[in-house]
Amino acid sequence: MSNITIAIDGHSSCGKSTLAKDLARALDYVYVDSGAMYRAVTLFFLENEVDPIDAPAVDKALDAIDIRFEKMDGQNHTFLNGENVEEEIRKMYISDYVSPVAAIPNVRRALVQQQRDLGKDGGIVMDGRDIGTVVFPDAELKIFLTADLDIRTRRRFEELMQKNIPSDLALVKQNLLERDHIDSTRSDSPLKKAEDAVVIDNSRLNREDQLKKVYLLAKERILKTTA
Numbered sequence: 001m002s003n004i005t006i007a008i009d010g011h012s013s014c015g016k017s018t019l020a021k022d023l024a025r026a027l028d029y030v031y032v033d034s035g036a037m038y039r040a041v042t043l044f045f046l047e048n049e050v051d052p053i054d055a056p057a058v059d060k061a062l063d064a065i066d067i068r069f070e071k072m073d074g075q076n077h078t079f080l081n082g083e084n085v086e087e088e089i090r091k092m093y094i095s096d097y098v099s100p101v102a103a104i105p106n107v108r109r110a111l112v113q114q115q116r117d118l119g120k121d122g123g124i125v126m127d128g129r130d131i132g133t134v135v136f137p138d139a140e141l142k143i144f145l146t147a148d149l150d151i152r153t154r155r156r157f158e159e160l161m162q163k164n165i166p167s168d169l170a171l172v173k174q175n176l177l178e179r180d181h182i183d184s185t186r187s188d189s190p191l192k193k194a195e196d197a198v199v200i201d202n203s204r205l206n207r208e209d210q211l212k213k214v215y216l217l218a219k220e221r222i223l224k225t226t227a
């Protein structure tokens, strides 16, 4: 059976990572959260007071950043220069700053290179904003996930509550709107649906139903590649 590449893109907080994780588990594939990498770079920039418009400082910082993922208790954890930053990078102050950092071309170039390395052998599910358009334009399966803004807001708010991260419904909504705007309008690899992506609106789909739908698509593409 061949190992295909699966790209899942879409707006902020529409459940991409839940779907990507479930799918990777069902197929026994590797899961990579590309957003966590942009969040980790953002944390480094904030901790080290790197000015995003100071190009040499940005390049120096990128050289000093090492991002890795490790599976612990079945969950993916993000490590920045050896430190587990999984909890920190999910906080609102990172969400508030990540999209401008992710719009910097040299940041994208560095992370896209790492993402391609991680996926070079296939057998991977990666979620993000430009996975099907830029990182893996030849991915065998591309999903563009979407959901109503109010549903996305509620989901993210509940996720933060579960993690005991203080938040506010109106601020969460504002953050999603702002990120969607910056992510979709930036000049370098904006968020957009790849022409050959399958669009899934999961506003009214539960976790099992969305997994079932995409799992069947994945199996179909795997069979096609094997044939």
Ligand code: CDP
Pocket: 011, 012, 013, 014, 017, 034, 035, 036, 038, 039, 098, 099, 100, 102, 103, 127, 128, 129, 130, 131, 179, 183
């Ligand atoms: O909060 P959510 O899970 O929806 O977002 P995320 O996947 O953690 O990504 C955080 C931010 O990183 C996005 O709002 C984008 O600005 C940026 N990002 C990107 O530019 N390209 C990617 N492939 C993934 C994330």
